[in-house]
Amino acid sequence: MKIQEIRMRHMEMRMKNPFTTSFGTMQDKPFLLVEVRDEEGNSGWGESVAFSHPWYAEETVETNAHMIRDVLSPLLLGKDISHPDEVSEIFAGIRRNNMAKSAIEGAVWDLYAKREKMTLAEALGGTKDKIDVGISIGVQDSAEAMVETVRGFIEEGYKRIKMKIKPGADVEIVRAVREAFPEVPLMADANSAYTLDDVPLLKELDEFNLTMIEQPLAHDDIIDHAKLQEAIETPVCLDESIHSLEDVKKAVELGSCRVINVKIGRVGGLTESRKIHDYCMEKGIPLWCGGMLESGIGRAHNVALTTLPNFVLPGDTAGSSRYWEEDIIEPEVVAVDGEITVPSGYGIGYEPDLKKIDKYTVSEEVFTPETSGAEQA
Ligand code: OSB
Ligand code: MG
Numbered sequence: 001m002k003i004q005e006i007r008m009r010h011m012e013m014r015m016k017n018p019f020t021t022s023f024g025t026m027q028d029k030p031f032l033l034v035e036v037r038d039e040e041g042n043s044g045w046g047e048s049v050a051f052s053h054p055w056y057a058e059e060t061v062e063t064n065a066h067m068i069r070d071v072l073s074p075l076l077l078g079k080d081i082s083h084p085d086e087v088s089e090i091f092a093g094i095r096r097n098n099m100a101k102s103a104i105e106g107a108v109w110d111l112y113a114k115r116e117k118m119t120l121a122e123a124l125g126g127t128k129d130k131i132d133v134g135i136s137i138g139v140q141d142s143a144e145a146m147v148e149t150v151r152g153f154i155e156e157g158y159k160r161i162k163m164k165i166k167p168g169a170d171v172e173i174v175r176a177v178r179e180a181f182p183e184v185p186l187m188a189d190a191n192s193a194y195t196l197d198d199v200p201l202l203k204e205l206d207e208f209n210l211t212m213i214e215q216p217l218a219h220d221d222i223i224d225h226a227k228l229q230e231a232i233e234t235p236v237c238l239d240e241s242i243h244s245l246e247d248v249k250k251a252v253e254l255g256s257c258r259v260i261n262v263k264i265g266r267v268g269g270l271t272e273s274r275k276i277h278d279y280c281m282e283k284g285i286p287l288w289c290g291g292m293l294e295s296g297i298g299r300a301h302n303v304a305l306t307t308l309p310n311f312v313l314p315g316d317t318a319g320s321s322r323y324w325e326e327d328i329i330e331p332e333v334v335a336v337d338g339e340i341t342v343p344s345g346y347g348i349g350y351e352p353d354l355k356k357i358d359k360y361t362v363s364e365e366v367f368t369p370e371t372s373g374a375e376q377a
Contacts, residue, residue, distance in 0.1 A: 022166035044111025047298035078369035098268035105269035126307025134160030291316035296329030
């Protein structure tokens with residue numbers, strides 16, 4: 001397939017509810033959508049999961065726009081490629097900027113699957129027609145608020161509850177939720193809010209039978225996490241620390257975690273995600289698919305990835321309605337009793353709703369082999 005056009009849309013959507021992590025609160029969600037067209041007029045869609053502010057990772061919407069416009073699109077435009085795995089090779093000389101790479105690469109995967117008349121799940125080698133999903137709940141002000149929020153999502157059928165914690169809003173909140181729901185699969189995500197000085201506190205969590213604690217220590221650490229894993233019983237899961245298969249190998253060899261959260265954008269795309277999947281499957285490290293509060297386009301990619309067999313734990317891919325008044329795909333992603341049925345349409349399997357996409361588009365830029373740069377549309 002020949003890459004003839006890359007269209008980048010600057011989107012602005014607002015989530016139904018604010019979402020709070022150990023870093024702060026977000027509700028407005030600017031992000032980028034990428035549409036890649038081939039010589040036959042087929043198109044594939046991808047989403048950049050970078051946020052407007054670099055609190056989770058160093059990339060932002062603006063750095064991604066720059067990379068996509070000025071660096072990555074010029075490398076890809078006009079190229080004739082036979083498989084999306086080639087995209088990561090074409091981008092290999094560019095350091096990091098994984099979310100920007102992934103937005104384009106994801107669009108090429110969708111395009112490829114559509115051309116081959118396959119679902120994206122099939123193109124990736126996925127084996128499930130339904131996936132199990134959990135939900136991620138932001139930091140709450142009080143134990144009572146967390147218990148009530150958790151109750152609502154258990155009633156909706158989500159298969160595992162993840163609570164965001166931070167210093168001052170941790171052990172007592174987890175205790176209250178565990179007492180209220182003795183059997184529910186529960187976990188906590190600290191988004192790097194603790195240090196090894198907090199080992200005694202993190203050890204206290206052992207009594208609540210959490211399925212894991214996600215990224216308790218620094219975003220760029222794998223050494224201290226190994227020390228922590230030695231000291232506590234709760235399995236450690238890495239999120240922010242993992243940007244590639246190489247990072248995964250180091251973490252697994254060092255014993256820094258027993259579980260890995262795969263985010264397609266954080267690791268630079270579906271090709272790298274699949275490599276991580278295959279390695280972890282061989283090593284017996286269970287995976288689940290994380291989320292970045294995506295619109296339906298990114299959500300659809302997460303659904304497809306989760307069909308790979310070693311995604312054995314419920315992910316954070318909740319239904320569209322958990323985030324948005326209206327999503328930008330048709331149909332929306334729907335979770336029933338904690339399961340999402342994998343769509344059967346070609347490519348990502350959900351149709352981008354152009355009317356809604358236009359409604360939330362602030363501006364767009366179109367790149368072609370001729371412009372191979374920054375033509376403002
Ligand atoms: O750490 O997994 C995280 C949201 C934004 C940034 C980081 C994280 C999260 C979530 C929510 O936990 C995931 C989702 O519901 O999409
Ligand atoms: Mg996390």
